[in-house]
Amino acid sequence: MAGALVIAIDGPAASGKGTLARLLATHYGLRHLDTGLTYRAVANALLELGDELGDEAAAIRAAHDLDFATFDRDHLALPEIGEAASRIAVMPELRKVLVSRQRAFAEDEPGAVLDGRDIGTVVCPDAVAKLYVIASPEVRARRRTQEVRARGVPVEQAAILADILKRDERDMARADSPLKPAPDAYLLDTSELSIEAAFRAAQDYIDRAMTGR
Ligand SMILES: Nc1ncnc2c1ncn2[C@@H]1O[C@H](COP(=O)(O)OP(=O)(O)O)[C@@H](O)[C@H]1O
Ligand SMILES: Nc1ccn([C@@H]2O[C@H](COP(=O)(O)OP(=O)(O)O)[C@@H](O)[C@H]2O)c(=O)n1
Numbered sequence: 042m043a044g045a046l047v048i049a050i051d052g053p054a055a056s057g058k059g060t061l062a063r064l065l066a067t068h069y070g071l072r073h074l075d076t077g078l079t080y081r082a083v084a085n086a087l088l089e090l091g092d093e094l095g096d097e098a099a100a101i102r103a104a105h106d107l108d109f110a111t112f113d114r115d116h117l118a119l120p121e122i123g124e125a126a127s128r129i130a131v132m133p134e135l136r137k138v139l140v141s142r143q144r145a146f147a148e149d150e151p152g153a154v155l156d157g158r159d160i161g162t163v164v165c166p167d168a169v170a171k172l173y174v175i176a177s178p179e180v181r182a183r184r185r186t187q188e189v190r191a192r193g194v195p196v197e198q199a200a201i202l203a204d205i206l207k208r209d210e211r212d213m214a215r216a217d218s219p220l221k222p223a224p225d226a227y228l229l230d231t232s233e234l235s236i237e238a239a240f241r242a243a244q245d246y247i248d249r250a251m252t253g254r
Contacts, residue, residue, distance in 0.1 A: 046071060046152030047167070048247060049160035052174035053212070053220060054123070054205045055185040057231045057239060058156040061174060064240045065247065066154040074109065074146050076157030076164070077126065079139050081117040082107050084125035094125055097132045104138040109146060115192055120204050127208040130158075131215045140164050140218075158212055161223035170250040172243055173222035176232040181205055 048065055050058045059075050066073035086103035087094055116122070129135060143164050147153045155164060161171035176184075182202035189196045212220040222228065227246045231239045 045148050045150055046169055046251075047147050047165045048152075048154040049165050049168035049171045049223070049226075050154065050156040050174060051158055051160050051162070051172070051220065051222065051226070053181070053209045055181040055188075056174045056176045057184075057236070058174050060236055061172070061229075061239060061243050062154045062156040064236075065243060068240075068244060069154070069247075071151060072146070072149070072153040074143060074153055074155045075112075076139070076143050076155055076160065077123075078112045078114065078117055079104070079107060079109070079143065080126040080130045081122050082112055083135065083139070084129050085117060085122050087129065088122070088125060094128050097134055100129050100132060100135045101138055104135055104142070107142070109142070118189065118192060119194065120189065120196065120201065123208060124204060127211050130212070131217065133217045136217055158220040159218040161226050162221065163218045166223070170247040171223050171226040172229055172246070173226040174229050174231060174239075176230060178202060178206060178209075180232045 046069070048071065050062050052058050062073050062075065083100050083103045084094065087096065087099055090099065092099045140163060143155060147155055147165050161168060179202070182198055182205055185205065186196055186198040186201045189201065229239065229242055234242065
C-alpha cells in the first residue's frame, strides 16, 4: 500500500461527512467511498428478498455480492433504509466482510477518502488525516429533511430528528466498532459553517496533517 493516501471521515448521521468527502476527494485527486452506502445496500438487499434483518448469513452473502461502483443512491437515501442499515450494522461477522472490502478500496493507488462511523478507528487507523464531523441534532435534522424532500419524498422534520437520534444512539452503543472519534481525529463542528467554510477548515487541517505540521 506504499503511497496510498487515505483520508478518514467519521461522525453521526447527516453531519456533513459525505459532502466533505466528495469535495475533498475531488480536491486531492482521490477516489471516494461512502461506506454508509455499503451498509444501506446490504439492508436494502435483505428487505427486497423479504429476509429477516436479523439473518446474518443472508447479510454476509449480500455483502460479498455488492458492487461498490453501482449504488442506487436515490433509493438508498430513504430514511427507512438508514434505520435498517443501523440495525444490521451491529453484526460483527457482517462488519468483518464490509470492512475488509472497504479497506481494499482504500488501499488502491492513489488512495481514497472514506466516510462512515469507524473509518479512523477500525477501517483505516493509519489514515494520514482523520476528521470527526459533528453538527447539532437540530441542524442535522433540518438539512436532512431538506435533502430528502428535494428527492421528492415528503417527510416531517420531527420524524427525521427522531430517526437521527435513534440511529446515533444505536451506533454509539453497539459493542463492535461503535461510533466515536479516533483519539487523533480533528473535530469539525459544521453547525455554524457553510459547506464552503467547512471544506476550507477541513482542507487546512489535512494540508497540515500531510506535511506533518
Ligand atoms: N456545512 C453545511 N451547511 C449546509 N448544509 C450542509 C452542510 N454540510 C452538509 N450539508 C447538507 O446536509 C445534508 C447532509 O449532508 P451529508 O454530507 O449527506 O451528511 P452525512 O454524509 O454526514 O450523512 C446534505 O443535504 C448536505 O448538502
Ligand atoms: N462505516 C459505517 C458506515 C455506516 N454505518 C451504519 O450505516 C448507517 C447508515 O450510514 P450512513 O452514513 O449512510 O448514514 P447518514 O449519516 O448518511 O445518515 C449508520 O447509521 C450506521 O449504523 C456503520 O455502522 N459503519
